[in-house]
Amino acid sequence: MNKISALFFWLAMLPAKLYEQMGANRSQLALILRYKLIMDDRRPNTFQQTQVNRKKEGVSRATYGTMLIALFMGLLNLIAFAMGADDITYFTIYFSFFLFLLSATLISDFTSVLIDPRDTQILLPKPVNDRTFLLARILHIMVHLFRVIVPMLLPAIVYLAIEYNLAVVIRFLISAALASLMAIFFINALYLLIIRVTTPERFKSIIAWFQIGFMILIYGAYQVMPRATAMENLQQFTVSDYSYVRFLPPYWFAASVVHAWWWLLVSSIASLLSVWIVVRYLAPRFNQKLAMLGGSSESLVSQKKNTGSLASETGYVKRLAGILTAGTVERAGFLFTWKWALRNRGFRMRVYPAIGYILVWFVISIYRNVFQLGESGETGLKGSAAGLLGLIYLSCFIFISAIQQISQADEYKASWIFYSAPVSAPGPILLGMLKALLAQFFLPLAIVVSGLGFAWKGWVVVPNLLLGFSNILLISGLLLLINYKKLPASLPANKADGTGNFLRGLLMLVFNGAFGVAHYFVYGFPIVVLISVVLSGVAVWLVYQRIARISWPEVATN
């Protein structure tokens, strides 16, 4: 245990006498809590979960990581105090941020840290009574909450102590405590909702989707918010102008800091009521459902579901494979990569956030073009070559993120099928993989970009689009040749070292950017562009031929 966990452990176990009176076994309780905290330390947190390149052994200070991130979020939350005209606005915005970030952080951490389906198999058969289990779980949740809440509030406390006075700090702390209780209510309600509409088996993957969505949302929010409104407008804004805010929880918490004490009463009643609902109604049902999460063979596998959609899905994928690939081996590589990339949870967790970031970026740039620059009279992306080229060359970033991850899998040992099959060279498999990734992660964006290009500039844009896309095919082929001669899902996920991968990623950006810049210089000369298209096309053909000839000794096996 690290020092902070040890401190929390000591604090949590202070009222040990009380726990004993409540019917818990003191030594067992301490033991479970201590080991839970030790395990927290060794487990990756929300943000590390999506990074595959961690060394498992290295994750031993995970709690410090969580706290640092919470502190960082707390600092970002201080933005609230720069928005609006009065205190009530500052605090309303602050508590909105706080509630949102706290709920979001906790919900993604809850799955890995607090809900461990192995508990049913490992802890429940042990002679420990229910009270002890329940208390251990509650204390664990409390410690976890404090690890997030304390650093998240710290910047605001310091700021308030400097800018305001001690009385405000105290009121603020009370409000924050109440807001935290409400966040717990939100999380429980949301979890229960998820568990109600789906089976426990699918619960985990839904949480994974939620984590992806959460990261995209955060990214999008911090991208959009500063741009959405000009700063001067923001500073004149006050929530008091809108009467409906009185019905929103963040306003209650803000009002208990700023306004009368009776708002504190409202917040307290609301928070305590929500806690009561959690304890009385949500938690028991939740635990029941949760017990089923660990079920193995007995949880009857639902066989009927999905078959219909899967059949139709494979239908069009097969047609796509027929168009894009030549030969059965290449086709097999294509189909396997396509399906694996769509269905593997680990891969999705690692790649889909990148999709979100790119989409956010796309939406923002299109939004600026269509709505904002039109008013101000600037030409923006619509008129400039750089804007369109930016979109073209940016559109392959998702593909780059996908090809970085496609070789890594938890079930990498299953790749024996590639090695044991009578395939004389793995080239066609790799080519099929490349095509599947391009079709899945690049083609849709290419279509969107083409559409935008036509809309903005008409048919004259065709040669430049062709050159751009041909260059991207070339870049992706070269990337595979240089760096990724690795079979899909064939390597353990934690083998690659983080720094090397980061540098490689950087290199790819430079590589990609160099093509973009070169393209920019010839953009205005249609003849040169057309000649470049031909040259680039030939290069693509050569590179893809070379990929098809990759031999077994060339394939990276570690």
Next chain:
Amino acid sequence: MTETGNESVNPVIRISGLSKSYGAKQVLNNIDLAIYPGQVIGYIGPNGAGKSTTVKILCGLISDFEGEVLVNGVNIQQDPVAVKKMIGYVPELAELYEVLTPLEFLELMAGLYQLDPAISRPRMEKMLLAFGLGANMQQRMDTFSKGMRQKVLLIAGILHDPSIIILDEPLSGLDANSVIIVKELISRLAKEGKTIFYCSHMMDVVEKVSDRIVLINQGSILADGSFESLQEQMGAGSLERIFSQLTATDNLSDTASELIGAFRKEGGAHE
């Protein structure tokens, strides 16, 4: 059906009228079973027969069932903690907290059984050494093979010297020598008077290890007796054959014929 063993003694486990359903699905249907000290029970049945549910009930993981389960005279629904103290459980699927080291994991287990560290610590070290995990005691288990994890779980199951040991597929992932060790361990433990409840698919092992075999299918006991008595009833043959006679809905040999027949239909497309 006959029961072997010393019926004169009180049973260690007495299950009467045990039923359990998940929604409309009846998983266990009025099971009666009495198990006596020192018996090695081979508990077999096809997937979904209700094996795991029985095990979960015996371990106190499922408490909402109909019927009565007494362990050494203690009703499991009334005092699950007392029953859990008497039972050592080795789960299937090698479930353990892999971020811990074997020693840490076993210390946690020992603590939950409230063993004195002065006794448990040397015991777990000796057991780890005996299983050949001496060099791995201080390593996190996330790097362990399935067999190594299974060994740690076996130790965790017998560490507190329980009188009843429930093993759910204990041999999965173990190498041949470890299988021999565990089989030997099972018979030694039985000789010491411990009762062993052995759940498995591996018929040949069950046949050799168990002195009483209970075959369950669709929530009901189909056969109960020593291997020899089962052979007498069903006609001679291996346990595998007896098992398939009692549980298979189709003729398994026909299934194999159909598999082979699949080649012929495509006109010898295989090479």
